[in-house]
Amino acid sequence: MAAANQRTPGARWMPFLILLPFLFFLLLFWVIPLVGGVKMSLQANGLGQAEYVGFAHYKALANDERYATALRNSFVYTLASIVVIVPLALWLAHLLRATFRRLRPLLTFALLLPALTPPSVLAVLFLMVFHGKNGLLNQLFVMPLGIFSEQALGHGLGPVSWLKDPDFILSGLVLQTVWRWTGFMTFFILAGMEGIPRVYYEAARLATGSRWQHFWHVTLPQLRPVLLFVAVYLVVDGFSLFSGAFVLLGGSGGTADAGLLTVTYVFQKMRFFEYGTASAISVSLLPLMTLALWVALFLRRRTA
Amino acid sequence: MSEAGDNKRSVGRSILSLMLLGPFLMAVLYPFLWMMFGIFKTNREFYQPLKFWPMKAFDGEYWSSIASTFFPNEYSWQNISELLDGKWVPFWAVFGNSLMVSLGQAFGAVTLSAMAGYAFARFTFSGKRLLFVLAVALILVPRQLFAVPLFSWVNELGLSDSLLGVMLPGVVTGLGVIYFTQVFRQVPEEYLQAARVCGAAELRVFLTLLPLVWPALLSYGMIHFILAWHEHLIPMLVLTSEAKQTLPLALAKLYDVSQRTPQGVQMAASTFAVIPTAVLFAVCHRKFKSSLSDMLVH
Numbered sequence: 001m002a003a004a005n006q007r008t009p010g011a012r013w014m015p016f017l018i019l020l021p022f023l024f025f026l027l028l029f030w031v032i033p034l035v036g037g038v039k040m041s042l043q044a045n046g047l048g049q050a051e052y053v054g055f056a057h058y059k060a061l062a063n064d065e066r067y068a069t070a071l072r073n074s075f076v077y078t079l080a081s082i083v084v085i086v087p088l089a090l091w092l093a094h095l096l097r098a099t100f101r102r103l104r105p106l107l108t109f110a111l112l113l114p115a116l117t118p119p120s121v122l123a124v125l126f127l128m129v130f131h132g133k134n135g136l137l138n139q140l141f142v143m144p145l146g147i148f149s150e151q152a153l154g155h156g157l158g159p160v161s162w163l164k165d166p167d168f169i170l171s172g173l174v175l176q177t178v179w180r181w182t183g184f185m186t187f188f189i190l191a192g193m194e195g196i197p198r199v200y201y202e203a204a205r206l207a208t209g210s211r212w213q214h215f216w217h218v219t220l221p222q223l224r225p226v227l228l229f230v231a232v233y234l235v236v237d238g239f240s241l242f243s244g245a246f247v248l249l250g251g252s253g254g255t256a257d258a259g260l261l262t263v264t265y266v267f268q269k270m271r272f273f274e275y276g277t278a279s280a281i282s283v284s285l286l287p288l289m290t291l292a293l294w295v296a297l298f299l300r301r302r303t304a
Numbered sequence: 305m306s307e308a309g310d311n312k313r314s315v316g317r318s319i320l321s322l323m324l325l326g327p328f329l330m331a332v333l334y335p336f337l338w339m340m341f342g343i344f345k346t347n348r349e350f351y352q353p354l355k356f357w358p359m360k361a362f363d364g365e366y367w368s369s370i371a372s373t374f375f376p377n378e379y380s381w382q383n384i385s386e387l388l389d390g391k392w393v394p395f396w397a398v399f400g401n402s403l404m405v406s407l408g409q410a411f412g413a414v415t416l417s418a419m420a421g422y423a424f425a426r427f428t429f430s431g432k433r434l435l436f437v438l439a440v441a442l443i444l445v446p447r448q449l450f451a452v453p454l455f456s457w458v459n460e461l462g463l464s465d466s467l468l469g470v471m472l473p474g475v476v477t478g479l480g481v482i483y484f485t486q487v488f489r490q491v492p493e494e495y496l497q498a499a500r501v502c503g504a505a506e507l508r509v510f511l512t513l514l515p516l517v518w519p520a521l522l523s524y525g526m527i528h529f530i531l532a533w534h535e536h537l538i539p540m541l542v543l544t545s546e547a548k549q550t551l552p553l554a555l556a557k558l559y560d561v562s563q564r565t566p567q568g569v570q571m572a573a574s575t576f577a578v579i580p581t582a583v584l585f586a587v588c589h590r591k592f593k594s595s596l597s598d599m600l601v602h
Binding site for chain 1: 317318319320321322324325328329331332333334335336338339354356415416417419420422423426427429432435438439440441442443444445446447448449450451452453454456457472473475476481506507510530533534536551552555556559570574577578581582585586589590593594596597598599
């Protein structure tokens, strides 16, 4: 690598030349809008307003209960989706490896289908799953539970109104994410598992131990980079994706704001041309995202 | 343990695993089947709920009534031809726009990220660390969060209501840069030395490496194509005229209740929206997975 630099005197600027196209577009479509966003967050609300108001929007956010709700919901939503998706995907990947080899590509592809589907289509399909009393979720899961509890405990469970009952809205959104991403993450984990050198397992087999121990001491540590990638992806997606919640709840936060996510809130502010506030919310998320990445990188370095 | 016994046990395990996978496959596939059969349904059939309860597992009539609500009464091509003839949205134009934007964006992203990744992996230069951190930060700040300033900037560049205005902002991607940095780090040093000894200029060395890493190029191109195909917010802000719309915008319009589009047409459009990404993935699946396997564990 160092050799390239010494080869000719002109080679010093070679890497920059190769980087140039990327840097150009980075500046044009990322740095400039980002700076624009920060600037906007310091300006008064409304279209074409150039009057600077300092940190007024940020101060207002600090006392904004809906902002706190949105942050809390996004946090719970993201955490819950990671907690559900990662173990589930690990298990599914394990099952895929254990089943017939011939079927594996087909099954993986089937599980991945939701990730290949545009989010707006997904949301419409998902509406059907949730929709009211006759939705599939109620028909197949809640109703049997209800019948069971009626016989066992003497009192039944009504069908859950997933998108209206404030106790269930967030779970509904989490379920949508789980449905969308689990197959995709399974695919990544499967690819990771197939990359683990066989020798490790042979060594583990010599040292005996159960399948579970092999999983715990060989597979899991080897999969760490994959799992970190999956977690970071879900964090970013959890804090940024809006189509799902947007189509399901029509851009509102749902009953009692139980499903209000940060991006939905940004969108609500944008709709009323409160661009200053909207940008302030976006900017306020940056330290959070950075923290998430830092934790991930830190964990990665520690394992390396 | 004998060979045969081992085999038998693994067949048992395979079957058990398949059975455990069953419910998940059902949960994933059912909505898609419902979507495809929905193409042929009238609105009245479409809103007919499936009545699972009370369950009568041994009653033929019960099953036939479920089947008759799940499957359409007759298969007619009317909804599909209405969609393709452009009765509701200019479907072919929209489809073409989406294809152009996504292909262009994927191509641009692969080119830029591969070059950047090569520079990061193969050179040491001042400011490298800072630039790399910037590329990582790119991942963390999704364009969607800064849609409004991006939109006004795209307008200032004179790209409003043009496909380029949707395509170009998407070509910078942090994920791609990190991916290709990793890819080029794994190319054995000998290849580079050999190329350099032959007196190739740095840019030529890069070009000679490309055939070597083509599965990675293909894989990332595919991922980026899928992401671009799904993009909703940026096109929504940038594209205003009907002829320039992309697929997610057209879908949103079809789904809009006030348009009174028949459900069958909506489902046909949804199905067509899934087909390109699904086919692309099915074709590239194997290459993608092996290139991931090579990389993820290192």
